[in-house]
Amino acid sequence: MSKLPDPVNLETITGNLADAVLLVDLNKNLVWLNKKAEEFFNISLNSTAGHPIVELTAIKRLNHLLDEVYENQEALKCTYEEASVKVKKLNQRYFFKIAINPIFQADNLWGALVQFTDVTRFHELEKIKTDFVSIVSHEFRTPLTTIIVGVEMLKEGMLGDLTPRGKEVLEAIGADCERLNRLIDNLMELSRIESGTIYVEAEPTDIADLVEEAVRPLKIQAAQQGVELITDLPPELPPVAADFNKAVWVLANLVGNAMRYTDPGGTITVRVRQRGKKHFFSVEDTGCGIPKEHQEKIFRKYVQVSGPGRKGAGGVGLGLAIAKDIVMAHGGEIWVESEIGVGTKFTFTFPVHQGDESVTIPKAD
Amino acid sequence: MGKKILLVEDEKNVILGVRTCLDAVGYDVEIVEDGEAALEAVHREHPDLILLDLLLPKLDGFEVLKVLKKDPDTAQIPVIVLTAKAEEEDRQRAVDLGADNYMTKPFKPQELWDHLRSYLSV
Numbered sequence: 001m002s003k004l005p006d007p008v009n010l011e012t013i014t015g016n017l018a019d020a021v022l023l024v025d026l027n028k029n030l031v032w033l034n035k036k037a038e039e040f041f042n043i044s045l046n047s048t049a050g051h052p053i054v055e056l057t058a059i060k061r062l063n064h065l066l067d068e069v070y071e072n073q074e075a076l077k078c079t080y081e082e083a084s085v086k087v088k089k090l091n092q093r094y095f096f097k098i099a100i101n102p103i104f105q106a107d108n109l110w111g112a113l114v115q116f117t118d119v120t121r122f123h124e125l126e127k128i129k130t131d132f133v134s135i136v137s138h139e140f141r142t143p144l145t146t147i148i149v150g151v152e153m154l155k156e157g158m159l160g161d162l163t164p165r166g167k168e169v170l171e172a173i174g175a176d177c178e179r180l181n182r183l184i185d186n187l188m189e190l191s192r193i194e195s196g197t198i199y200v201e202a203e204p205t206d207i208a209d210l211v212e213e214a215v216r217p218l219k220i221q222a223a224q225q226g227v228e229l230i231t232d233l234p235p236e237l238p239p240v241a242a243d244f245n246k247a248v249w250v251l252a253n254l255v256g257n258a259m260r261y262t263d264p265g266g267t268i269t270v271r272v273r274q275r276g277k278k279h280f281f282s283v284e285d286t287g288c289g290i291p292k293e294h295q296e297k298i299f300r301k302y303v304q305v306s307g308p309g310r311k312g313a314g315g316v317g318l319g320l321a322i323a324k325d326i327v328m329a330h331g332g333e334i335w336v337e338s339e340i341g342v343g344t345k346f347t348f349t350f351p352v353h354q355g356d357e358s359v360t361i362p363k364a365d
Numbered sequence: 366m367g368k369k370i371l372l373v374e375d376e377k378n379v380i381l382g383v384r385t386c387l388d389a390v391g392y393d394v395e396i397v398e399d400g401e402a403a404l405e406a407v408h409r410e411h412p413d414l415i416l417l418d419l420l421l422p423k424l425d426g427f428e429v430l431k432v433l434k435k436d437p438d439t440a441q442i443p444v445i446v447l448t449a450k451a452e453e454e455d456r457q458r459a460v461d462l463g464a465d466n467y468m469t470k471p472f473k474p475q476e477l478w479d480h481l482r483s484y485l486s487v
Binding site: 138139141142143144145146147148149150152153156158159177181185188192 | 376378379381382383385386389449450451452469470471472473474475
């Protein structure tokens with residue numbers, strides 16, 4: 001078998017790559033870069049070797065990413081969803097996926113290879129989709145106003161008498177309007193999150209306040225439905241690092257789901273426990289349960305589980321996808337445990353607030 | 366005599382809906398369909414309250430709000446924004462310009478009545 005030529009000519013190997021490749025030392029100063037990188041960042045090796053890569057690329061985020069790679073001595077790959085950086089060049093914005101590999105000399109860490117993959121086109125397509133969703137959901141609101149106002153007035157008998165059958169039909173229309181309305185709200189929420197216009201700003205947040213805010217609006221509905229809604233919080237929990245409104249949304253959404261799938265006489269328990277640096281929030285119901293084969297899918301967009309005992313009404317299959325986005329943006333996790341006929345338990349984690357340390361995960365520079 | 370409400374809205378069907386809703390509880394309703402007409406109508410009709418859409422022809426709702434709240438003659442008239450714009454930035458902008466309340470479409474008649482009553486209580 002042939003051996004690699006010695007020394008390896010980096011120019012030859014990376015010359016035709018579509019990705020920009022830069023080598024940096026332990027001080028994060030530039031050692032070498034390929035043609036694509038020269039072209040893209042409009043710099044030449046001769047005049048810039050030894051300069052900080054953060055300055056040369058104007059991507060602040062690299063500082064933090066390189067620290068992580070040097071600390072763990074492990075490669076770091078950012079998927080498109082979780083990390084892309086904006087670069088402004090010639091008044092145009094580019095988006096990159098970044099991969100960083102540590103480089104060792106003998107057994108010692110020497111520096112890193114930083115690779116930029118251009119994902120601008122992807123980003124544009126995502127944006128078109130997100131904008132479309134936003135426009136559509138927005139355009140639905142006006143006609144829905146006329147329908148809802150009309151239905152409610154008719155139901156109240158304010159526009160004349162109705163036959164019992166007519167009333168029944170109106171009730172159904174009203175319920176479906178509610179459903180459409182929820183769908184629109186969810187689509188809007190999703191498009192906001194996807195377009196990145198919503199930033200998760202984690203602040204020290206009181207857990208009792210958070211739970212109360214999420215559960216209070218649902219208490220009446222629970223009582224009407226004959227479902228017991230219990231909150232179980234130990235006293236004096238340290239604050240959670242969370243974006244209050246977003247966290248309330250997640251919790252309220254899980255409780256709302258539980259309510260849809262729990263029959264009269266059942267219970268829903270909202271519980272919070274601290275373990276180490278994490279708070280574990282759980283919503284447990286005594287509902288019909290989720291079949292094993294669906295448990296993995298339910299956090300994906302537009303997935304809804306139907307089947308006997310499941311009142312499919314109400315959702316669009318976006319709530320959990322949004323909840324997952326929000327939880328992940330806080331650096332937490334969300335999962336489900338469920339047994340058919342016994343009940344379902346959703347758990348998510350949020351970090352315990354740590355002094356002044358920021359827990360927000362930067363989405364993009 | 367019933368309280369007078371100026372409805373500024375350009376969608377015919379929504380006008381019908383809101384008007385029906387207001388008639389039912391005995392308010393007098395004056396309707397205009399664009400921003401410029403709204404400003405004229407405020408000075409002519411002296412409404413007790415204004416229901417204001419944001420996306421309007423000629424002069425949009427934000428502009429109308431700005432003019433009304435700067436003019437000492439009209440600043441004290443409560444303005445409830447009724448809009449399909451559900452984004453937080455829009456709400457904040459309207460509130461900053463002096464909107465007294467912000468309702469997003471769709472809404473139920475009861476919600477509208479409750480809001481109106483809180484500003485027009487006898």
